Every structure is written in structure tokens, then in C-alpha cells.
Amino acid sequence: MTPDEVAADALSTDAAAVRSRWPTAVWATAIALFLLAGLGPLPPGLTRAGALALAGVGAAVVFWASGVQDPAMTGLLVVSALALLRVVTFEEAVAGFGAEFVWLLAATFILAQGMADAGLGRRIALGMLRLAGGRASLVLLALLGVVVVLTFMVPTAAGRISMVLPICLGIVQAAGIPPTSNFARAMLIGTSHTTIMAGIGVVTGAGATVYAAGAFASLAGHRWTYLSWMLAFFPPVVIFVLVLWRLLLRVFPPERADLTGGATYVRDELRRLGPLRPAERKLLAVFAGMYVLWIAGPRWQITTAQAGLLGALALLVPGMQVLTWERALGAVKWNVLILFAVSLTLAHALESSGAAAWLAAAALGLLAHPSPPAVVAVLAPLIVLLRVGFVNNLGMIALGLPLAFTLARGWGLDPVWIGLIVVMTAGPGFLLPTQTPTGMITLGYEYYTTRDYLRSGLPASLALLALVAVCALVYWPLMGWRP
Numbered sequence: 001m002t003p004d005e006v007a008a009d010a011l012s013t014d015a016a017a018v019r020s021r022w023p024t025a026v027w028a029t030a031i032a033l034f035l036l037a038g039l040g041p042l043p044p045g046l047t048r049a050g051a052l053a054l055a056g057v058g059a060a061v062v063f064w065a066s067g068v069q070d071p072a073m074t075g076l077l078v079v080s081a082l083a084l085l086r087v088v089t090f091e092e093a094v095a096g097f098g099a100e101f102v103w104l105l106a107a108t109f110i111l112a113q114g115m116a117d118a119g120l121g122r123r124i125a126l127g128m129l130r131l132a133g134g135r136a137s138l139v140l141l142a143l144l145g146v147v148v149v150l151t152f153m154v155p156t157a158a159g160r161i162s163m164v165l166p167i168c169l170g171i172v173q174a175a176g177i178p179p180t181s182n183f184a185r186a187m188l189i190g191t192s193h194t195t196i197m198a199g200i201g202v203v204t205g206a207g208a209t210v211y212a213a214g215a216f217a218s219l220a221g222h223r224w225t226y227l228s229w230m231l232a233f234f235p236p237v238v239i240f241v242l243v244l245w246r247l248l249l250r251v252f253p254p255e256r257a258d259l260t261g262g263a264t265y266v267r268d269e270l271r272r273l274g275p276l277r278p279a280e281r282k283l284l285a286v287f288a289g290m291y292v293l294w295i296a297g298p299r300w301q302i303t304t305a306q307a308g309l310l311g312a313l314a315l316l317v318p319g320m321q322v323l324t325w326e327r328a329l330g331a332v333k334w335n336v337l338i339l340f341a342v343s344l345t346l347a348h349a350l351e352s353s354g355a356a357a358w359l360a361a362a363a364l365g366l367l368a369h370p371s372p373p374a375v376v377a378v379l380a381p382l383i384v385l386l387r388v389g390f391v392n393n394l395g396m397i398a399l400g401l402p403l404a405f406t407l408a409r410g411w412g413l414d415p416v417w418i419g420l421i422v423v424m425t426a427g428p429g430f431l432l433p434t435q436t437p438t439g440m441i442t443l444g445y446e447y448y449t450t451r452d453y454l455r456s457g458l459p460a461s462l463a464l465l466a467l468v469a470v471c472a473l474v475y476w477p478l479m480g481w482r483p
Contacts, residue, residue: 023066023068023069026062026063026066026068027068029059029062030058030059030062030063033055033058033059033062034052034055034056034059034081034085036055037051037052037054037055038051038052038055038085045358045361046354046355046358047353047354047355049086049087049353049354049355050353050354050355050358051355052082052085052087052353053082053087053346053349053350053353053355054350054355054359056078056079056081056082056087056346056349057078057346057349057350057355057399059074059078059081060074060075060078060346060395060399061395061399064395070335071335071339071394071395072334072335072336072338072339072342073335075338075339075341075342075343075345075346076338076342078342078346079093079094079342079345079346079349080093082345082346082349087349087353088345088348088349088352088353092345092348092349092352093345094341094345095344095345095348096340096341096342096343096344096345096348097337097341099214099218099340099341099344100214100217100303100305100306102214102337102340102341103305103308103309104204104210104304104305104308104309105207105210105211105336105337105340106309106312106332106337107305107308107309107311107312108155108156108204108207108210108308108312109155109156109331109332109333109336110312110315110316110323110328110331110332111153111154111155111308111311111312111315112154112155112156112159112331113323113327113328113330113331114283114286114315114322114323115153115154115159115163115283116154116159116162116163117279117322117323117327118277118279118280118282118283118322119273119277119279119280120153120279120280120283120284121150121153121154121159121160121163122163122166122167122273123270123273123276123280124146124149124150124153125146125150125163125164125167126167126266126269126270126273127270128142128145128146128149129142129143129146129167129171129266130266130267130270135257135258135259136183136254136256136257136258136259137249137254137257139171139259140183140186140187140190140245140248140249140254141245143164143167143168143187143190143191144190144191144194144241144244144245145241146164147160147164147191147194147195147198148194148198148201148237148238148241150163150164150198151198151199151201151202151205152202152287152291153283153287155202155204155205155206156206156207157195157196157199157206157436157437157438158437158438158441160195160198161191161192161195161437161438161441161442162441164191164195165188165191165441165442165445167266167269168184168187168188168191169445170265170269171187171259171265171266172184172187172447173265174264174265175256175259175265177255177256177259179445179446179447180447181254181255182252182253182254182255183252183254183255183256183259184447184448185252185447185448185452186248186249186251186252186254188442188445188447188448189248189252189442189448189452189453189456189457190244190245190248190456191438191442192433192436192438192439192441192442193244193428193430193456193457193460194241194244195438196393196427196428196429196436196438197237197240197241197244197427197428198237198241199427200233200237200423200424200427200428201230201233201234201236201237201238202226202229202230202233202234203224203226203229203230203304204226204304204308206393206427207336207340207394208393208394208397208427209229209423209427210340211340211343211344211394211397211398212397212401212419212423213229213304214340214344215343215344215347215397215398215401215402215419216401216416216419218344218347218348219347219351219401219402219405219415220405220415220416220419222415222416222419224304225294225298225304226294226295226297226304226307227294227295231479232420232476232479232481233420233423233424235475236424236467236471236475239467240463240464240467243463243467244460244463247456247459247460247463248456251455251456251459252452252456279322282315282320282322283315283322285320286311286314286315286320286322287311289310289311289314290307290308290310290311293306293307293310293311294307294308312328315328316328336394339394339395339398340394343394343395343398346398346402347398347401347402350402350403350406351402351406356402356403356406357406359403359406359407361410369411369412370411372413372417372472372473372483373469373473375411375413375418375421375483376421376468376469376472376473377469379404379418379421379422379425380421380424380425380465380468380469380472381465383396383400383421383422383425383426384425384431384461384464384465386400387425387426387428387429387431387435388429388431388432388435393426393427393428393429393435393436396426396427397422397423397426397427400422400426401419401422401423404418404419404421404422405418405419413483414481414482414483416481417472417476417481417482417483420471420472420476420481421468421472424464424467424468424471425464425465425468428464430456430457430458430460430461430464431453431454431457431458431461432450432453432454432457433450433453439453
């Protein structure tokens with residue numbers, strides 16, 4: 001199986017790649033939660049609808065964390081149950097499918113397919129690697145930098161890894177590096193970490209960030225522009241990638257300082273690509289137009305989602321056509337769109353039933369009016385630990401953001417500030433390869449073990465927590481997002 005096929009398979013199955021050995025137990029737990037909520041005694045202050053909403057969220061978490069079935073199917077089952085139990089109306093249950101950011105998510109899949117078919121991402125990656133020459137440390141830095149740059153044009157983690165991974169494997173082979181070498185480990189683990197982390201830096205960088213932006217708008221009343229999201233997250237992402245680079249060189253020191261064969265491979269591959277093809281020129285023109293709209297569009301009431309959809313449509317019209325309509329339809333991962341929409345419904349159910357307010361009151365009883373440093377010290381590590389149990393970052397963000405917004409209001413803190421902390425810590429998953437599709441893809445090539453992943457992932461997680469603390473207490477307040 002080629003890297004492209006592996007990446008596509010991982011994106012289509014996503015969390016289902018990690019299957020539970022006890023599906024019956026998972027189903028029994030979910031049913032028991034609904035029975036307890038519907039028939040059991042209620043704690044003071046919690047309504048029956050609120051208890052059922054909590055049961056729905058609990059059932060979704062059990063399924064999402066176990067990987068028994070596709071997360072989208074779980075979401076549809078849960079929101080259908082909530083509609084039948086009159087926690088929400090059916091119209092409210094399906095309202096998430098009309099959310100603006102659902103269309104931005106669909107557009108990102110079409111744009112990613114255009115990049116893959118045209119081969120522009122591979123050319124960009126090879127061009128950046130050529131600048132590194134043959135020094136091992138610079139080659140690693142260039143690879144991580146390539147992933148960050150591709151985030152602006154390839155809006156899915158699996159799409160980015162599918163473009164970079166063949167180049168990593170080619171360098172290993174051309175330079176005569178054993179597959180079990182430190183440098184091979186550093187390249188594959190580093191690109192896996194960076195692919196997920198870089199997706200946070202751009203609002204269109206991943207499905208999870210698209211969802212997060214939509215949740216900020218619908219639950220906190222804060223609408224992000226393309227530039228404001230970049231201002232909040234992209235500089236911290238760049239700092240983290242530089243720290244990760246040094247960390248990987250320390251944990252996995254390269255056996256050789258120079259990779260002459262690897263540099264030759266990069267030059268040969270660029271020569272083989274030849275000059276820019278018409279499809280690549282069209283893509284560059286479309287992306288240039290999209291970035292103009294993303295940056296200047298708010299002046300003309302053109303939203304980020306609207307600009308993304310226009311860019312995707314531009315790849316289909318005669319004269320600019322890069323994809324056929326059938327190819328574009330096949331590129332859209334409908335299970336991800338469904339999961340996105342039902343996550344908004346679950347958040348609405350928690351709010352409308354009073355369950356979120358009840359949870360917030362319970363949390364406030366344990367930790368009343370904490371200071372901003374205390375919130376960072378408790379919330380960020382808690383999310384990193386909870387993230388271990390989730391095999392996709394969208395599920396973690398979908399669970400964490402609504403609760404964080406409610407807690408923020410109870411604590412008298414700005415929900416947007418709390419949301420920034422959640423997105424930064426719930427998005428990545430550095431401790432186990434099963435936490436992310438990119439981790440599962442790279443682990444499959446057997447260049448590193450789960451223990452190797454943890455060796456670099458533990459200090460990377462500590463570095464992330466330190467960076468989040470600095471951002472929350474210093475950088476974001478300076479930029480105007482204060483507690």
C-alpha cells in the first residue's frame with residue numbers, strides 16, 4: 001500500500017482504526033447511561049432532559065474513546081436518541097448540518113484533493129528540502145517546516161502526511177540509513193507531531209479547527225477571521241515546532257551529520273517533476289485569490305467559509321478546472337461532516353437542557369472563582385491527560401469547548417480566553433500514536449515503536465503545557481484576549 005493509500009484509508013476510518021475488543025460492553029454501557037438518566041433518581045438541580053443530554057454525551061464519549069464504530073455513526077445514533085426522547089426537537093437535531101463552517105469543511109476536502117492530484121504540494125516540499133542541503137539537522141528542520149507551509153494549502157492532516165511521508169522514505173533509502181535509525185525515527189515522529197500541531201495554526205488547517213471556529217461563533221458569540229485566528233495560534237505553533245526540532249535531535253541524535261544521498265534524491269526528484277504544469281499554475285492562482293478573500297474579505301462581508309467554498313468551486317469551473325465534479329464529490333469525507341454537525345447538536349443539547357449549567361455549578365462548587373494561573377495549571381494538564389483516551393482531536397474539542405465556555409461564565413472569565421486554552425491542548429496528541437491518524441499512519445511503517453513515540457511525546461507534551469501557560473498569561477492578553 002502506498003503512503004497516499006494509507007493516508008486516505010486512515011482519514012476515512014479515523015477513530016475506527018483502533019477497535020475495541022469489547023463492543024458488547026461499550027453498547028451496554030451506553031444503554032445503561034440512558035436508562036439511568038431516564039429512570040433513575042436525579043441529583044438536585046438537574047432536570048430529566050439535562051440528565052438525558054449528559055447520558056448522550058457520555059455515550060458518545062464511550063464510543064469515541066473505544067473506537068467500536070465510526071464516530072459519525074455514533075453521533076447520528078446519539079442525536080437521534082435525544083430527539084426521540086424530546087431533549088431536542090428533530091429540527092434542532094439536524095440544524096448543525098446548516099452551519100456555515102460545515103461548508104468550509106467540505107471545501108477543504110475538495111481543495112486537498114486538488115493539491116494531491118496536481119502534485120503541487122510535493123513540489124513545494126522538495127523545493128524547501130533542497131535548501132537544507134545534506135545536513136541531517138537541517139533536513140529535519142526543513143521537513144517540519146514543509147509541513148507547516150503545506151498547512152496553508154493542504155487543509156487535512158492525512159493529506160499533508162501523505163505528501164511528506166514518501167519524501168521521508170525516499171531520503172532514508174537514498175542516504176542508506178537503516179529504517180531503525182535515530183534519524184528515521186526523528187523524521188517520522190516529527191512529521192506526525194508537526195502535522196497535527198500545524199493544523200491548529202490556521203483556521204482551515206484541520207476539521208477540528210474548523211469545528212472550533214464554528215463553536216466559538218455559535219456558543220460564545222465570537223466570530224474569528226482568518227487573520228485573527230492566525231494571530232492567536234500561528235506564532236505559538238512556529239515556536240513549538242522549533243522546540244520540537246531541538247527536542248527530537250536530543251532524543252534521537254542522528255548517526256550521521258551529512259546525508260549526501262538524501263540531497264541527491266531531492267535534486268533528482270525535482271528534476272523529474274520538470275517545470276510547473278498547468279494544473280499547478282491554476283492551483284496557485286486559486287489559492288492566491290482565496291488568500292486575498294480570507295484577508296480582505298471581511299471588509300466586503302465575505303466570510304472565511306464563503307471564500308473557501310468559492311475557491312473549491314473555482315477548481316471545477318471550465319477554464320480553471322482541476323477536478324471533475326465526480327472527483328470533488330468523492331473527495332468530501334461525509335463522515336467527518338456528519339460528526340462535525342452532530343457535535344454542534346450535542347453542544348446545543350447540553351445548553352438548552354440546562355445540563356451545562358448544572359455541570360458548571362458542580363464544578364464551581366469544587367473550584368470557585370479560580371485565578372487565571374490556577375485555571376491554566378488545572379485545565380491544560382487535565383485536557384492533555386483526557387486526550388489520551390480519544391482517537392481523534394475533533395471528539396475531544398467537541399466535548400471540551402462547550403463545557404469550557406459554560407465554566408468560564410460561571411467563573412467570571414472570558415469564554416474566548418478559556419476556549420483558546422482548550423484548542424491548544426485538545427488538538428494535539430503526542431503521547432500515543434493511536435491518538436491521531438498521522439500517528440497511526442507513520443507507526444504502520446515500523447520505523448519506530450510506541451515506546452519511541454512516548455520518549456519524544458512526553459517532553460513534547462510538557463513543552464506544549466509550558467507554551468500554553470505563556471500564551472494564556474502573557475501573549476494572548478497582549479493581543480487582546482484577556483481572562
